[in-house]
Amino acid sequence: MIQLIRGFKDILPGEVELWQKIEREARELLERFGFREIRIPVLEKTELFRRSIGEDTDIVEKEMYTFADRGGETVTMRPEATASIVRAYIQHKLYAPDPARRLYMVGPMFRRERPQKGRYRQFYQIDAEILGVASPLADAELVFLLTSLFRRLSVADVEAHVNSLGCAACRPSFRHALQEMLASVSDRLCEDCSRRRSRNPLRVLDCKVPECRAALAAAPSILDHLCTDCRRDFDLLQNALAALGVPYVVDPRLVRGLDYYTRATFEIQTGALGAQSAVAGGGRYDRLIAELGGPDLPATGFAIGFDRLAEIAGLNPEELRPQPDLFLAALGARARQAAFAWYCRLGERGIRVAMEFGEKSLKSQLKAADREGAAWVLMVGEEELARGTASLRDMRSKRQREVPLAGLVDRVAAMLTE
RNA sequence: GUGGGUGUAGCUCAGUUGGCAGAGCACCGGGUUGUGGCCCCGGUUGUCGUGGGUUCAAGUCCCACCACUCACCCCA
Numbered sequence: 001m002i003q004l005i006r007g008f009k010d011i012l013p014g015e016v017e018l019w020q021k022i023e024r025e026a027r028e029l030l031e032r033f034g035f036r037e038i039r040i041p042v043l044e045k046t047e048l049f050r051r052s053i054g055e056d057t058d059i060v061e062k063e064m065y066t067f068a069d070r071g072g073e074t075v076t077m078r079p080e081a082t083a084s085i086v087r088a089y090i091q092h093k094l095y096a097p098d099p100a101r102r103l104y105m106v107g108p109m110f111r112r113e114r115p116q117k118g119r120y121r122q123f124y125q126i127d128a129e130i131l132g133v134a135s136p137l138a139d140a141e142l143v144f145l146l147t148s149l150f151r152r153l154s155v156a157d158v159e160a161h162v163n164s165l166g167c168a169a170c171r172p173s174f175r176h177a178l179q180e181m182l183a184s185v186s187d188r189l190c191e192d193c194s195r196r197r198s199r200n201p202l203r204v205l206d207c208k209v210p211e212c213r214a215a216l217a218a219a220p221s222i223l224d225h226l227c228t229d230c231r232r233d234f235d236l237l238q239n240a241l242a243a244l245g246v247p248y249v250v251d252p253r254l255v256r257g258l259d260y261y262t263r264a265t266f267e268i269q270t271g272a273l274g275a276q277s278a279v280a281g282g283g284r285y286d287r288l289i290a291e292l293g294g295p296d297l298p299a300t301g302f303a304i305g306f307d308r309l310a311e312i313a314g315l316n317p318e319e320l321r322p323q324p325d326l327f328l329a330a331l332g333a334r335a336r337q338a339a340f341a342w343y344c345r346l347g348e349r350g351i352r353v354a355m356e357f358g359e360k361s362l363k364s365q366l367k368a369a370d371r372e373g374a375a376w377v378l379m380v381g382e383e384e385l386a387r388g389t390a391s392l393r394d395m396r397s398k399r400q401r402e403v404p405l406a407g408l409v410d411r412v413a414a415m416l417t418e
Numbered sequence: 419g420u421g422g423g424u425g426u427a428g429c430u431c432a433g434u435u436g437g438c439a440g441a442g443c444a445c446c447g448g449g450u451u452g453u454g455g456c457c458c459c460g461g462u463u464g465u466c467g468u469g470g471g472u473u474c475a476a477g478u479c480c481c482a483c484c485a486c487u488c489a490c491c492c493c494a
Binding site: 001006058063118256258268274275277281331361365374381393 | 419420446447450452453454455465485486487488489490491492493494
């Protein structure tokens, strides 16, 4: 038996309705706020991700599905969406004439990590980006949209975390202060943090090893090192969230794992997914468009972990299961032939139809109709054909009525759609 | 990449000191020769994860591998 690849999964009927519901709600909400869908390729040149996500990140160092295609070019299955969206924004000059663009996409991403709860090698993201807008109101809008969507999907036990990572003007001074502090506690840091200390010191703040956390108790806060512009923007973001009544916590330890982030960063965290606490994350990336060869324009965005959201959504998949309006139960070959034509015509008319094609007893057909949750059953056998009517049964009230065979499709369609 | 746990019917799981592979649910049929859910009766369903080894005999003991899963790590 050939089984699917480790870390990949099938989303089967029964679960897929939940995914459809989530996607529908997300699309409706985003489009109401002017986001337009963009569909980007699954495969990109490896260079795009190396330059955007950063050479020193775990994603680029050890998680990407990278291979040489048959022409010898090195390509990578996208591990995230922002890089491609920014690439498209630049390539198709979507910044002209108005740089402000709201874009979203839904689709699979690929990272070769060890699978566990809420973490798969092919996973799905709902990604939204506001490009060409510098105002922290854009960041506030994104956090608001996340909390709004999550509320709508009855997600419990989530909390918004926000932070500012500073900009090119103020981050270096913080980085320097942090490195000095780390040097003073270097003997207490874990192996990973000792390595990060020089290359990517901000990541040390995110370490979960208790000894590191203790050693970092006195670490400087990025928030104390923000320049006036960054300070002002971070205050504006918080004021906007407070005015909207969006609950959030300021988390100066919130560091993102992709190098392109600047200023505002945020994450929606949950306690319901074990170690994978981030259901959505994002932030501002004001340098990325220019770094990828485009104009010097700011941008901000988020990604929702679709798989994780599906796991914590407070929706009952059972209630989302599609149920037929009408089940056609036929007895005998002649009746079945007539019923099949009605089945096709009524389905075409917008009725959700179901039918048993085999020679089964009426009892077992009614049982199947009941199991599938059909509201009505149309019964036809030799008796009905002789009589010139079919029996239409309301499965809830158990009441039946006779419907003339002449013009049956029109009559039944009218009755069920009224 | 590193550790722990788990692999038996479609699903959830029992399976004793090694001795004929089981239950509940689901499914099919009957009770009602053409009327669902509840009830009663009967029935079907297996690469016991895979491959080796020990043994008269292995679901059970040993070895290897694979998968799933949780955690580290990382992130959505």
